[in-house]
Amino acid sequence: VIQGTTAPRRLLPPFTEEHEELRQSIRRFVERELAPHAHEWEEARWFPDEVFGKLASVGFLGLKYPEEYGGQGGDYLHDAVFTEELAGCRSGGVAAGIGAHVGIATPPVWKFGTEDQKQRYLVPAIAGEKIAALAITEPDAGSDVAGLKTTAKRVDGGWVVNGSKMFITNGVRADFLVTAVKTTPEGGHQGLSFLLIDKQDGVTASKIEKLGWHASDTALISFDDVFVPDENLLGEVNKGFYLIMANFQWERLLMALGSVAAMQRAFDKTLQYALERTAFGRPIGKFQVLRHKFAEMATTIEGGRDLTYHALRLFVDGEDATREVTMAKLATQRACFELMDTCLQIHGGNGYMREYEIERAARDARLGPIGGGSDEIMKEILGRTMGL
């Protein structure tokens, strides 16, 4: 035995044994409560609201939130584990709907909200009693948030909101919308604010059909003279852009974590298929070309994971990880889609069939290079951090 060849594999930092216990319990939940319904929910273009209640009953909606608000008192790493395991639910749409609530719509309330707002929105959200959505993108403005047009006009005791929001995950079912509005129309980035808007008369949501993420509820929402009281202003007036940017780091990290986990699952499943399926007298995985395809995929996953965990470690240590998070998002999203396409190819005709769920994974993965800031925006950010 050569020295140094016998040590057991260790968990990659920042994760520890403590996280493994949580991982196992989330995995069991996902396998029992979510995965078996994936097909049905994809067909229905919807998953039931009760899913949020079930997740809340086991504490998964508040893993990182303080106990005083009904959370589990954990930290970002617990949410990271949750995100990785959600990839096992077999439906990008289900993961997206849950992720939108836990990962992107409630964190701003936690970070920027008043105590009163936390009691009214964060507490019921953690309890699964209110479903949240984050509403930023509009029909005419996505990547370029300075171009948002939904306005909030100052009136006595509050604001009146008019405009529309597009591609809003959980938009139809949401009880409240964490909404970006223009409070100073000529202010550009400095004219944005956030309002907590309850579902009410004047707020109309309609579903949008998509390439993938079928089980998720994606909405076009319009606001028609919607009154929002002063106490629902989230954070400071005209400081909304800061909120968006702060939120993006975690959202992008979650996307990177989710994609790495999704890639690993697709890889494992396809590997098994390639060892069982025979052609020309041997398992197809034993052909050199396929062996190399698997090696390429495994290398992609390993690189994506190593970079994502590096960004995650910096992020949880409180460092400005903008560069690393941006790179992690960029490096994993297109890679995930390409990897799903390779898995589909290895499955041959079966890959094209719904039953094997690879075509779904490929469709779901296509959103990655678009959502949460497109690949092109990631490159703009990175280029600018280099002074270009």
Place this chain on the structure above:
Amino acid sequence: MSATEQVLKPDHGTKRRHFIFTEEHEQLRESIGSFVVKELAPHAEEWEETTFPDWVFQRMGELGFLGLTMPEEYGGQGGDYYCSIILAEEMAKSNCGGCAMGIGVQTDMAMPPINIFGTEEQKQEWMVPAIKGEKILCLGITEPDAGSDVAGIKTRAIRDGDEFVINGSKTFITNGHRADVIVLVTKTDPEAGYDGFSLFLVPMDAPGVIREKKLQKMGMHASDTALLAFQDVRVPASAMLGQEGKGFYNIMWELQGERMVGASGAVASAQRLMERTLQYSLERTAFGRPIGKFQVTRHKFAEMATKIEVARQMVYTTAWRIQNGEYPVREISMAKLYASRIAVEVADECIQIHGGAGYMKEYNVERAWRDLRLNRIGAGTDEIMLEVIGRSYGL
């Protein structure tokens, strides 16, 4: 003004330390780096023509850089595995791939097998002076008819009483002309398959060792690359390194370290090249602005930086596994494969951004590309890495 300019406060100037490194590592990095910049880099051009001189070994030996991870009792520094990574990264500042490779063969290819498998006498005879830079090492695996397929090597060592008689040839041997000793892979039992290989420490001045020719290469011009012949070379049985019949497994172990060093060097070289090119793109103007300010060029840099960071994290994560006693062959192969590929891609992109200047010798970009191109071949080709990774999944 764009969104990102207004709000993001880029801190790319600050260097965030990776968790595997301590303050001591940073000091070591600083001291190797400044040595390389001051004493090696200024000679890079000259050494491309002449190959780098032997004094580099002696000087680095004096400074303690040749035995960073070796035990102190043999004159080493007793450092952890990360010190090897740091050396490989800092050597990239020499702008001289051939020099970095010659040193790498000494420190991370030929020396570790002596340290791990060698007897006390062998360590005293070869490792102690090698750490001092007084003796130069090389490693002989590849043959004219067998490279990737190590099991196909034909160099024979036949027992004759208390001696072994060696016949065969080795090629592409870095340091082959200047070396004092070679760690030689031979076949001792042709019937035994993978169990039929043994390693020897063969003095390069032994009768019958013929340094045939200095091989001309595409790049790595500063390194000395030899074709060697062994004709009835007699060595005592005590020259055997490690157990008889274990040579194949021992050399496979050696290759892991070699691949890591190659990957680390590739990442560092790509990083340097990108930084130099970034500088160029901010100075060079076309159509009224620095070329780096064109969106297409900006995105090229974003892509290069991302690839380099992925490769670096693969190397560091794998180094962490090694330091913790794992034998992560799969991850080492992945890091080596990915880092080698992206380094060549980055080098090519940097030539492109330099335009005509990139094609000229003066800017050193074409040389970096020629040097880095070896990484996808040496220490196991890309294709062999893919085989190793694929087979690790039972394929």
